[in-house]
Amino acid sequence: MARRPGTPRLLRELNDRAALELLLDEGPLTRAEIGARTGLSKVTASQLLSRLEERGLVEVVGRRAGGRGPNAAVYGVVPASAYVAGLEVDPREVTAGVSDITGRIVARTAVPFSGGEDPVEVIRTAVARACRSAKVGIPRLRALVVGTPGLVDPRTGEVRFSFDLSSWHEGAPDALRRRLGTRVVVENDVNLVAVAEHAHGAARGTDDFALLWIDRGVGLAVMLGGRLHRGVSGGAGELGYLPVPGVPLPGGVTESRVHGAPALAGGFGALIGTDALMDLAGSHGYPDLSPEEAVRRASADSGSPRASSFLDALASRLALGVAAVATVLDPGLIVLSGSLGTAGGTPLADRTAQAVSRLCPTSPRLIPGALTTDPVLQGALHTALALAREEVFSSTTD
Numbered sequence: 001m002a003r004r005p006g007t008p009r010l011l012r013e014l015n016d017r018a019a020l021e022l023l024l025d026e027g028p029l030t031r032a033e034i035g036a037r038t039g040l041s042k043v044t045a046s047q048l049l050s051r052l053e054e055r056g057l058v059e060v061v062g063r064r065a066g067g068r069g070p071n072a073a074v075y076g077v078v079p080a081s082a083y084v085a086g087l088e089v090d091p092r093e094v095t096a097g098v099s100d101i102t103g104r105i106v107a108r109t110a111v112p113f114s115g116g117e118d119p120v121e122v123i124r125t126a127v128a129r130a131c132r133s134a135k136v137g138i139p140r141l142r143a144l145v146v147g148t149p150g151l152v153d154p155r156t157g158e159v160r161f162s163f164d165l166s167s168w169h170e171g172a173p174d175a176l177r178r179r180l181g182t183r184v185v186v187e188n189d190v191n192l193v194a195v196a197e198h199a200h201g202a203a204r205g206t207d208d209f210a211l212l213w214i215d216r217g218v219g220l221a222v223m224l225g226g227r228l229h230r231g232v233s234g235g236a237g238e239l240g241y242l243p244v245p246g247v248p249l250p251g252g253v254t255e256s257r258v259h260g261a262p263a264l265a266g267g268f269g270a271l272i273g274t275d276a277l278m279d280l281a282g283s284h285g286y287p288d289l290s291p292e293e294a295v296r297r298a299s300a301d302s303g304s305p306r307a308s309s310f311l312d313a314l315a316s317r318l319a320l321g322v323a324a325v326a327t328v329l330d331p332g333l334i335v336l337s338g339s340l341g342t343a344g345g346t347p348l349a350d351r352t353a354q355a356v357s358r359l360c361p362t363s364p365r366l367i368p369g370a371l372t373t374d375p376v377l378q379g380a381l382h383t384a385l386a387l388a389r390e391e392v393f394s395s396t397t398d
Helices: 010-027 031-038 042-053 119-134 174-181 189-200 266-272 272-283 291-300 305-329 337-358 374-394
Strands: 058-064 072-079 083-089 093-100 105-111 141-146 184-188 209-214 218-223 253-255 262-264 335-336 364-366
Touching: 010 031, 010 042, 010 058, 010 072, 010 184, 010 374, 031 042, 031 072, 031 184, 042 058, 042 266, 083 119, 093 119, 093 174, 105 119, 119 141, 119 174, 119 291, 141 174, 141 189, 141 262, 141 374, 174 184, 184 305, 184 364, 189 335, 189 374, 209 337, 218 305, 266 305, 272 291, 272 305, 291 305, 291 337, 305 335, 305 337, 335 337, 337 364
Parallel strands: 083 141, 141 184, 209 335, 335 364
Antiparallel strands: 058 072, 083 093, 093 105, 209 218, 253 262
């Protein structure tokens, strides 16, 4: 691997990046504060700030009273120095958000989506509307990250085995790049939820964990050493295909009675799919409710015999998948996410952990996800920001 020598230019780049990241993490700072936190001399800090001002990356945002001399200038990152977009694609709509380089979301919009439409055109429309709302031209986007159900090839972004989004087609990622003229990354939606929970949610500060997504379908994301583990073909985490007792072996496609959309037949996904959980809720005294609402009510009343019986039965099913993950990966922490995972809260997580302890030699900690609003979109924007900052912050010198 080629190594860059420690040239003055490289050192300037490293110093510039350290200062920019410091300003993003801690907010506006004076020259002296930047120097003290980075270990740079006053002269070097002054040169650095002048260089970043010329590049349009930082600006004076105020003054701060100090000692006997004049008030010190306070510097902050210029929000408009770069923009990114994140998107969530699901069978009903495409949600798009635009963020400036500081991470502030400046626009959010949703566009209706039916399974038969070309996702490329719907995504382009959503991005265009979000950019108009933010008053940002599409060419100003430094990166765009799309979250979607299905198996996503980490090398190409091609989407396969997305049962309820069958309109994804070969060449769609490249078509998006051509239509939008910017960097486009397609990522599995559950992986992006794990990114968001790791950045500012339940898994913050934990670099080895798994996230079990329970919603319209079931999915798993694995993060090891602070990095997503996708597998060679993007198939890591396809937990719905796990063979489990009580249901047929995975294979083929059925239609969900609840959603009226294709779903995987058999396997762990069928055991905790929406239809199966609606039947389970009905058999435990929660008829005519969506699985999410049934789980939420049971969690709120977890001390009652009816609620306890339902949550125990659900935890026993979840434990079959969680135990497999814990036995193979031993992640230490497993986050229950998705509408059903978060609806169950701590009562469901605790019961699942107890059931898992009876099935395998390891005892991972189970907690509900902390992010209940647009977790896929949050993960997409966080990923896009990381890409944009890498590009912008690594090219601050001539």
